[in-house]
């Protein structure tokens with residue numbers, strides 16, 4: 001019989017099991033909601049990025065259905081051949097207005113927006129200066145670009161300056177940060193980085209995946225929150241988190257966007273969004289304008305839950321956003337915390353090394369606008385019970 005050439009993968013999986021890092025996929029039995037049925041169990045769901053509860057908003061459902069009936073289920077082509085519909089153009093006009101830029105372009109995901117952009121606007125002779133905790137899609141885009149990559153310690157502006165000073169004068173350089181860091185929930189050091197970008201003549205890029213719909217006026221993101229309009233050359237956002245659907249986008253100057261039309265590989269070589277997704281996203285942008293109550297509730301819930309965890313004595317790190325980590329320490333302890341919470345009726349995913357530094361394994365919680373106070377209090381009671389049982393508090 002033929003030996004299995006993929007046998008080494010089975011060994012890798014065994015090693016993950018030994019380290020307590022093997023995770024079975026949890027499966028939602030129904031919709032992505034604040035209280036959800038996961039693996040046939042009703043739980044308070046603290047694991048989604050559905051910040052504003054838009055995954056099930058009636059207006060978004062209605063627009064998706066209308067587009068499905070009027071325009072079909074798919075586009076049948078990449079954007080540059082036959083896959084651009086008027087509804088894609090409309091979404092991009094709305095996104096540019098939302099981000100206060102000249103133009104915008106939509107990608108299939110936030111991941112491809114980052115990776116496709118970084119890899120196409122930089123090349124072998126250029127440099128990328130990147131926060132150490134930037135998202136994987138930025139890291140992959142940087143590798144694909146073949147530029148020289150220099151990483152500075154998280155939010156360390158002094159170190160970023162030292163890196164920039166050491167680069168050859170005149171070398172084209174991208175300075176890049178996440179707007180909100182997905183594992184710790186803290187904000188990128190945007191004003192100070194924009195100052196550095198001005199001083200050293202860098203291209204300034206921000207990945208606002210977790211900030212759009214959450215920070216700034218009507219959810220415009222951290223650039224708006226910090227008053228940095230006009231100082232960030234490349235803004236990335238996602239349509240997969242607060243917007244509730246799927247996709248990513250880049251907002252910036254007309255030339256940037258036209259260049260991406262010609263050179264960003266996911267735009268050129270992968271099929272465009274179904275029209276129903278574009279319609280959903282347009283409706284979500286309207287909701288951000290007309291229904292400010294969702295952002296208000298998101299922040300009320302964030303204060304309530306974060307304050308509750310801190311009052312119980314948990315280490316919640318340096319979060320400034322609805323993402324609140326509960327840092328447990330070793331991988332096995334964080335996974336145990338997550339598993340016990342699930343048994344008690346709370347779904348909060350465990351995250352360990354190498355996604356976060358060794359000894360900082362955690363359960364990551366994200367509240368949404370649609371959690372009720374009772375649901376959040378129930379979750380806090382479960383955290384108290386399980387945290388004490390495991391000796392974390």
Ligand SMILES: Cc1ncc(COP(=O)(O)O)c(C=O)c1O
Pocket residue numbers: 109110111112114135137178180181182207209210238239240241246247248
């Ligand atoms: C900071 C950050 N950037 C980009 C992405 C990718 O976004 P998407 O899920 O739309 O691909 C994520 C999400 O996983 C993220 O956390």
